[in-house]
Amino acid sequence: QxxxxxxxxxxxxxxxxxxxxCSSSKALYSVHWYRQKHGEAPVFLMILLKGGEQKGHDKIxxxxxxxxxxxxxxxxxxxxxxxGTYFCGTEWKDAGNMLTFGGGTRLMVKP
Amino acid sequence: DTGVSQDPxxxxxxxxxxxxxRCDPISEHNRLYWYRQTLGQGPEFLTxxxxxxxxxxxxxxxxxxxxxRPKGSFSTLEIQRTEQGDSAMYLCASSRTGRSSPQYFGPxxxxxxx
Numbered sequence: 001q002x003x004x005x006x007x008x009x010x011x012x013x014x015x016x017x018x019x020x021x022c023s024s025s026k027a028l029y030s031v032h033w034y035r036q037k038h039g040e041a042p043v044f045l046m047i048l049l050k051g052g053e054q055k056g057h058d059k060i061x062x063x064x065x066x067x068x069x070x071x072x073x074x075x076x077x078x079x080x081x082x083x084g085t086y087f088c089g090t091e092w093k094d095a096g097n098m099l100t101f102g103g104g105t106r107l108m109v110k111p
Numbered sequence: 112d113t114g115v116s117q118d119p120x121x122x123x124x125x126x127x128x129x130x131x132x133r134c135d136p137i138s139e140h141n142r143l144y145w146y147r148q149t150l151g152q153g154p155e156f157l158t159x160x161x162x163x164x165x166x167x168x169x170x171x172x173x174x175x176x177x178x179x180r181p182k183g184s185f186s187t188l189e190i191q192r193t194e195q196g197d198s199a200m201y202l203c204a205s206s207r208t209g210r211s212s213p214q215y216f217g218p219x220x221x222x223x224x225x
Contacts, residue, residue, distance in 0.1 A: 101153030
């Protein structure tokens with residue numbers, strides 16, 4: 001019952017925008033977004049707690065639609081440093097603090 | 112804030128041997144989590160502690176796996192009678208108490224079972 005992420009992979013040119021989606025089959029309490037570069041640990045980006053909440057820093061933002069059990073990550077004016085694999089981690093309403101991660105979205109930003 | 116540390120970073124072992132990994136969380140974090148990640152997949156939850164109490168364990172986790180956090184600080188994950196299918200990256204994360212606190216990951220221990 002892991003969340004489904006789409007697309008699985010995306011290639012961008014520097015300056016282009018991308019959207020990564022995360023859908024859950026179970027009711028969500030929160031959604032956590034991480035970026036992982038090859039051979040490194042996942043790095044925390046942001047957490048969304050309330051339905052409809054949007055958060056962001058720099059040119060990366062995210063939204064959370066509690067009713068649809070979905071979250072989207074928006075990367076605008078992408079930079080080379082944005083390359084990596086993005087994971088959403090979902091915290092279910094009827095579970096404790098464990099996160100269930102999606103399969104990831106591989107993002108490559110080219111010059 | 113020195114971050115989450117894990118030791119060793121790499122471990123190669125033969126099938127049937129026991130291995131133990133260590134995780135030192137961020138000092139003010141009460142919660143500690145263990146995850147396993149295989150190539151091309153997201154981290155998979157194994158177990159988590161609040162202070163020294165193990166509060167949750169994945170139902171899919173074999174009984175060959177055991178974790179401890181005896182004094183509520185560092186934690187160890189032991190795998191007994193390793194199998195080739197145990198080869199993976201073992202990640203530790205820590206967070207403050209409170210639902211939906213961000214989890215911060217360590218660099219991981221890469222286990223290879225020959």
